[in-house]
Amino acid sequence: MKIKYTLIQKEQNTKARLGKIETNSGTVETPMFMPVGTKATIKGLSPEEVKACNSGIILANTYHLWLRPGEDIVAHCGGLHKFMNYDGPILTDSGGYQVFSLAKNKEKDITEEGVHFKSHIDGSNLFLTPEKSIEIQNKLDSDIAMSFDECPPASASYEYLKNSIERTIRWAKRGKQVHNNPNQALFGIVQGGAHADLRKYSAQETVKLDFDGYSIGGVANDNESKEDMYKAIDYSIPYLPEDKVRYLMGVGEPIDIIEGVIRGVDIFDCVLPTRIARHGQAFTRNGKINLNNAKYKKDLQPVEEGCDCYTCKNYSRAYIRHLITTDEMFGGRLLSIHNIRFLIRLTEELRQAIKENRILEYRQEFIEKYEKDN
Amino acid sequence: MKIKYTLIQKEQNTKARLGKIETNSGTVETPMFMPVGTKATIKGLSPEEVKACNSGIILANTYHLWLRPGEDIVAHCGGLHKFMNYDGPILTDSGGYQVFSLAKNKEKDITEEGVHFKSHIDGSNLFLTPEKSIEIQNKLDSDIAMSFDECPPASASYEYLKNSIERTIRWAKRGKQVHNNPNQALFGIVQGGAHADLRKYSAQETVKLDFDGYSIGGVANDNESKEDMYKAIDYSIPYLPEDKVRYLMGVGEPIDIIEGVIRGVDIFDCVLPTRIARHGQAFTRNGKINLNNAKYKKDLQPVEEGCDCYTCKNYSRAYIRHLITTDEMFGGRLLSIHNIRFLIRLTEELRQAIKENRILEYRQEFIEKYEKDN
Numbered sequence: 001m002k003i004k005y006t007l008i009q010k011e012q013n014t015k016a017r018l019g020k021i022e023t024n025s026g027t028v029e030t031p032m033f034m035p036v037g038t039k040a041t042i043k044g045l046s047p048e049e050v051k052a053c054n055s056g057i058i059l060a061n062t063y064h065l066w067l068r069p070g071e072d073i074v075a076h077c078g079g080l081h082k083f084m085n086y087d088g089p090i091l092t093d094s095g096g097y098q099v100f101s102l103a104k105n106k107e108k109d110i111t112e113e114g115v116h117f118k119s120h121i122d123g124s125n126l127f128l129t130p131e132k133s134i135e136i137q138n139k140l141d142s143d144i145a146m147s148f149d150e151c152p153p154a155s156a157s158y159e160y161l162k163n164s165i166e167r168t169i170r171w172a173k174r175g176k177q178v179h180n181n182p183n184q185a186l187f188g189i190v191q192g193g194a195h196a197d198l199r200k201y202s203a204q205e206t207v208k209l210d211f212d213g214y215s216i217g218g219v220a221n222d223n224e225s226k227e228d229m230y231k232a233i234d235y236s237i238p239y240l241p242e243d244k245v246r247y248l249m250g251v252g253e254p255i256d257i258i259e260g261v262i263r264g265v266d267i268f269d270c271v272l273p274t275r276i277a278r279h280g281q282a283f284t285r286n287g288k289i290n291l292n293n294a295k296y297k298k299d300l301q302p303v304e305e306g307c308d309c310y311t312c313k314n315y316s317r318a319y320i321r322h323l324i325t326t327d328e329m330f331g332g333r334l335l336s337i338h339n340i341r342f343l344i345r346l347t348e349e350l351r352q353a354i355k356e357n358r359i360l361e362y363r364q365e366f367i368e369k370y371e372k373d374n
Numbered sequence: 375m376k377i378k379y380t381l382i383q384k385e386q387n388t389k390a391r392l393g394k395i396e397t398n399s400g401t402v403e404t405p406m407f408m409p410v411g412t413k414a415t416i417k418g419l420s421p422e423e424v425k426a427c428n429s430g431i432i433l434a435n436t437y438h439l440w441l442r443p444g445e446d447i448v449a450h451c452g453g454l455h456k457f458m459n460y461d462g463p464i465l466t467d468s469g470g471y472q473v474f475s476l477a478k479n480k481e482k483d484i485t486e487e488g489v490h491f492k493s494h495i496d497g498s499n500l501f502l503t504p505e506k507s508i509e510i511q512n513k514l515d516s517d518i519a520m521s522f523d524e525c526p527p528a529s530a531s532y533e534y535l536k537n538s539i540e541r542t543i544r545w546a547k548r549g550k551q552v553h554n555n556p557n558q559a560l561f562g563i564v565q566g567g568a569h570a571d572l573r574k575y576s577a578q579e580t581v582k583l584d585f586d587g588y589s590i591g592g593v594a595n596d597n598e599s600k601e602d603m604y605k606a607i608d609y610s611i612p613y614l615p616e617d618k619v620r621y622l623m624g625v626g627e628p629i630d631i632i633e634g635v636i637r638g639v640d641i642f643d644c645v646l647p648t649r650i651a652r653h654g655q656a657f658t659r660n661g662k663i664n665l666n667n668a669k670y671k672k673d674l675q676p677v678e679e680g681c682d683c684y685t686c687k688n689y690s691r692a693y694i695r696h697l698i699t700t701d702e703m704f705g706g707r708l709l710s711i712h713n714i715r716f717l718i719r720l721t722e723e724l725r726q727a728i729k730e731n732r733i734l735e736y737r738q739e740f741i742e743k744y745e746k747d748n
Contacts, residue, residue, distance in 0.1 A: 041697060041704045044418075069671065069696040076672050077692050085688045297443065298450050314459045318451050322443040323415060329703055330415045 002185040002212050003144060005030075005245040005266075012357040015237060015264035016350070021057070021245055023089040023143040024183050025081065028056030030245065030266035031350050033257060033343040034091060035273065039064045040074070040084040042340075043274045044333040047086040052310060053341040054348070057089040057144070059269045062136050063098035063128075067121060071139040079141030091269075092142040094133045094175075094189075097217075097250070100151040110150065112167065130171040131178045138181040145179070147172040149189040149217055154224045161193045165202040173209055185212035187247060190236045193218060194228035199235035213245040216265070220250025230259055237264040254283060254346055254370060258363050261350050268347075273339030278332040280324040283342040285369050291335070296321040309341035310334075376559040376586050377518060379404075379619040379640075386731040389611060389638035390724070395431070395619055397463040397517040398557050399455065402430030404619065404640035405724050407631060407717040408465060409647065413438045414448070414458040416714075417648045418707040421460040426684060427715040428722070431463040431518070433643045436510050437472035437502075441495060445513040453515030465643075466516040468507045468549075468563075471591075471624070474525040484524065486541065504545040505552045512555040519553070521546040523563040523591055528598045532569060539565045539576040547583055559586035561621060564610045567592060568602035573609035587619040590639070594624025604633055611638040628657060628720055628744060632737050635724050642721075647713030652706040654698040657716040659743050665709070670695040683715035684708075 001024055009018040019030040035042050035050055038061045042050050050058060060080060065071060077083040080090050099108070103117035114129030130148040137145035149168040152161055172188050179186050188211035192198030206214065216236045219229040233248065240246055245267060248260045252270020260268060273283070280292040284304040289296075291303075302312035303320065311320070311334040323331030353362035375398055383392040393404040409416050409424055412435045416424050424432060434454055439445060451457040454464050473482070477491035488503030504522040511519035523542040526535055546562050553560050562585035566572030580588065590610045593603040607622065614620055619641060622634045626644020634642060647657070654666040658678040663670075665677075676686035677694065685694070685708040697705030720740075727736035 039696070039700050039702055040693070041702050044703045044707070046704070046707075064700075068700050069692070073672055073692060073696070077674060077690055083690075083693050083696075085693075298447055300451060316451055316457075318443070318447060319414070319457050319459075322413070322447070322457075326413050326438075326442050328413055328415050329418045329706075330420070332703075333418070333420075 002183070003245070005213065005243060007242055009354060011354045011359050014262045014359055016261050016354050016359045017264060017266070018351055018354045019245070019266055021089075023057075023185075025087060025089040025143050028089060029351060031257075031261045031347045031354075032056045032267050033252070033347050034059045034267060034269040035340045036061075036269055036271045037084065037086075038271070039068070040080060043278070043336065044329060045336055045340075047084065049310070049337055050086070050340065051088065053337060053344050055088060055340070055344060057091050057267065058086060059091050059093065060084075060140070060142065061095070061098060062092045062133060062140065063095035063102070065092075065140060066095060066136050067119060071136040075139040075141070081141070089143040091144040092137045092140050092146065093249075094137070094146040094148040095128055096133070096149045097151050099128055112170075130175040134175040134179050134186070138179065138184065141181065142184060144185045144187060144213065145181070146215060147175045147186065147188050147211070149191060151218055151221065152191070152193070154193070154221045154228065156193065158195060158198075161191070161195065161198055165191045165198055169202065169205045169209075172206055172211075176209055176211070187211050187213040187215050189215040189217040189249070190240070191218045192232070192235070194231040194235075196231075196235045199232060200239055203236045203239035207239060207241060211244070213247060214240045215247040215249050217249045219248065220270070226256070229256065230263065233260060233263040233265060252343060254343065255367060257343065257346060258350065258366060261347075262359060262363065273343055274336045277335035277339050280331070280335065282335050283339050285366075286372065287370050291317060291321045291324045291331075293321075303335070303338050304342070307338065307341065308345070309338050311338040376557070377619070379587065379617060381616055383728060385728045385733050388636045388733055390635050390728050390733045391638060391640070392725055392728045393619070393640055395463075397431075397559075399461060399463040399517050402463060403725060405631075405635045405721045405728075406430045406641050407626070407721050408433045408641060408643040409714045410435075410643055410645045411458065411460075412645070413442070414454060417652070417710065418703060419648075419710055419714075421458065423684070423711055424460070424714065425462065427711060427718050429462060429714070429718060431465050431641065432460060433465045433467065434458075434514070434516065435469070435472060436466045436507060436514065437469035437476070439514060440469060440510050441493060445510040449513040449515070455515070463517040465518040466511045466514050466520065467623070468511070468520040468522040469502055470507070470523045471525050473502055486544075504549040508549040508553050508560070512553065512558065515555065516558060518559045518561060518587065519555070520589060521549045521560065521562050521585070523565060525592055525595065526565070526567070528567070528595045528602065530567065532572075535565070535567045535569065535572055539572055543576065543579045543583075546580055546585075550583055550585070561585050561587040561589050563589040563591040563623070564614075565592045566606070566609070568605040568609075570605075570609045573606060574613055577610045577613035581613060581615060585618070587621060588614045589621040589623050591623050593622065594644070600630070603630065604637065607634060607637040607639060626717060628717065629741060631717065631720060632724065632740060635721075636733055636737065647717055648710045651709035651713050654695075654705070654709065656709050657713050659740075660746060661744050665691060665695045665698045665705075667695075677709070677712050678716070681712065681715065681719070683712050685712040
């Protein structure tokens with residue numbers, strides 16, 4: 001089996017939908033947030049800790065694993081699940097985003113065949129093609145692989161984007177042709193910036209290729225505005241089939257997840273919860289808080305009152321502030337657990353709100369609280 | 375209750391002894407290795423992980439906690455156990471070792487009253503006295519506190535050491551007088567370098583003050599030779615009472631633990647298992663291995679065959695090498711778990727060997743294997 005998406009319920013007032021994804025590594029409910037384990041590890045956390053957050057699918061990065069340790073070593077170790085000791089579902093990205101974000105502009109040459117660029121580690125010359133990306137992902141043996149796409153910057157012109165999506169469609173086709181892992185699903189990616197016609201065209205042409213699911217890409221670039229992100233979703237969703245899962249790539253701000261769900265997105269991923277954790281920041285219902293702040297010095301409360309995560313059940317803000325301000329890595333670990341659980345709990349509540357057809361009320365209540373102190 | 379040490383069995387051929395220590399936070403068996411949680415956290419690990427290594431007492435550093443977050447904040451948070459979420463026994467050191475090792479020589483002024491020195495964090499002027507050290511430890515509310523002692527360098531002259539141990543005895547007396555926590559035991563510290571007469575004098579005078587246990591200090595300084603360490607133990611032990619626990623400070627090399635146990639030591643502590651872990655090193659029965667080594671790239675074996683720790687039960691050397699070489703903190707965490715469990719398991723085996731009166735054979739078998747490849 002590859003994967004199977006089942007639409008369970010549509011919310012009455014919006015495009016939000018409740019569903020489930022069956023994979024060889026377990027069944028997960030959607031909407032869902034996927035924590036990111038870039039190099040086959042969710043920074044600082046054990047697989048058990050991630051699971052204790054009620055994680056569904058997690059994500060790993062093809063580009064990073066290609067460079068180190070190399071896909072052949074992961075395959076030698078029995079594939080990604082066994083390598084990193086995570087038996088739940090794993091999605092791998094295509095490497096496209098990293099190629100376009102990590103390599104400097106002048107060190108990158110995009111050709112029809114693929115992308116020449118320099119390694120962010122040692123500057124060596126690398127060449128990634130749609131076929132190579134799929135071949136690597138086949139070997140990593142994730143449950144879901146992504147097509148190799150170009151991720152143009154938010155500033156790209158209409159003309160540039162038009163050519164780019166045409167090429168990304170050709171790349172998607174080439175990748176699909178070589179995909180060769182019967183246990184792995186393959187998703188196509190819709191690009192096209194904030195342009196209605198480009199998104200429509202990209203979605204329609206990608207859907208014609210008949211993938212196991214569809215992603216909306218190009219919304220998490222630097223300088224991307226929220227309006228453009230919402231436009232990109234709104235312009236793509238109507239052309240995606242109802243019986244396939246929809247994935248908004250790189251999105252992890254709580255409010256953006258809510259807005260994505262309302263617009264019909266099923267799954268999300270982002271490094272945000274772990275990245276801000278390492279800098280001492282935590283999500284709460286009342287907005288983000290920064291544990292470096294001296295006001296938490298003697299604060300006996302948990303990071304977030306009412307949170308059911310390991311961190312909030314066992315540690316005070318005062319202790320976590322101590323760890324963060326003295327560079328103790330257990331601090332980042334505790335906040336990562338909380339932040340991941342926060343986003344997963346958010347999607348659990350969104351699922352409940354869909355069931356009750358009250359997702360617009362949920363959004364309003366959430367935003368009022370979240371933005372009050374921010 | 376403070377603590378109660380019970381001598382259970384003496385080994386027939388050596389001074390090794392089996393015992394138990396009852397504390398308000400649980401009963402532990404000796405010989406035992408104590409993992410170090412410098413700033414109220416065993417670097418990178420959760421209390422549950424430390425306990426899963428079958429930890430007994432753990433150690434925290436008074437000097438570091440005095441500076442950050444400050445003993446009053448720890449007390450405000452309910453004391454060290456509650457602050458760091460560890461309900462097992464905790465021992466705090468006196469700060470003496472850090473004052474003498476972290477502060478540069480010329481920035482340190484030892485007077486009869488105490489030590490003037492500069493903070494290793496911001497260079498501010500600090501003054502630590504025997505009374506202050508005990509007062510801080512009383513507030514931290516550990517199960518066992520240590521007397522404030524001077525830790526002279528290995529190179530100190532006989533004359534210097536002689537004056538130093540006299541002062542350390544006076545300091546021990548002053549500390550004992552102000553000690554004021556009915557639930558906390560207080561240990562005295564024997565100094566005197568590798569000189570038989572000084573160790574004897576220091577031990578006898580310290581024992582006269584009637585502490586709840588006794589430490590052998592000054593053996594883990596830089597440049598200290600192994601012979602001098604063993605001499606320091608041999609010259610101190612005969613003058614320590616049989617019904618009190620004996621603690622060799624700062625020792626964590628497997629062979630030194632075995633030698634210490636054979637010489638009559640009950641408990642040990644060291645940062646070694648977590649420090650070398652962060653650099654990719656692991657203890658094994660066949661000596662230390664360095665996971666940075668390319669030969670482990672495709673190694674599907676656990677760090678140590680037959681080890682019962684979480685790391686060895688779930689991860690390959692290849693995966694851990696990947697984490698270590700890509701600076702992923704989960705690597706240091708996995709190796710810390712293994713290394714701590716290794717030393718704790720070593721002491722479990724030493725206890726068994728004492729029961730069976732075969733500790734000399736155990737030493738021989740261990741050393742033959744351990745030093746073969748090292």
